[in-house]
Amino acid sequence: MLADPKAEVIRAFGVINTYVPAGHMWYGVPFPGTFIVDQNGIVRSKYFEDYYRDRYSAPTILLREFGSPAGTRETAVQTDHLELKYYATRELARPNLRFTLVADFQLKPKMHVYAPGVQNYIPIRFELAASPNYKALRPEYPKSENLHLPAIQETVPVYQGKFQVRQDVVIAGNDVLQPILAGDRAIKIRGELRYQACDDKICYLPQTIPLEWTLALEPLDRQRVPEPIQHKAAAPGSSR
8 A cells, every 4th residue: 555645655656536627626646557576566458437427347357367267157168160168257246347358268179150250151240138237348358379171262261179268247236236235235147149050061051059157245344544644625615
């Protein structure tokens, strides 16, 4: 923890909250976010959101920075073409939290699936159902490789072997989630995976796999810090 009563470090990093006017009790606070700093004190990456209530979860940052396994429940699916394990980086969510849904693929030998952007073929598609309880951001697909198909004299973008698709999700705000918080406190996120697999001789029928994640929901912690260390507004006419 770093004490920064004059917001000197906050200003040096360029993250002072410019929406808070001078004289307000919150003046000098930063935009909330996370910096990843190496052993030499160099900032290697940063995670900030536009809205102060939206926060990246720590497991999502670890996954992006280090490929850290989430350690959460996994669902395994096996087809004739691939093995799939999918999971969330969080099993306990709260309003405005940003976390990541992850799908790990292992294709069978000689199999490939088409990458997004392919022309005249069906690309792999990771898609979530719309819901007022969360906002699904754009899926993140890995870089594809170009595969030459001698039989038809075409070169197409594909995935082979192991690869991973990620989908960030932002939970809705407290006002939207009140009925769930007053009820069973569980959020279901549903979606589907669609793909067409081919080997070196055959293109198989397109497949659609239903996906579902269930997360426990907890309310925001509204407990204030102990009285002796609470930040109180200055009295009118006094200096701070």
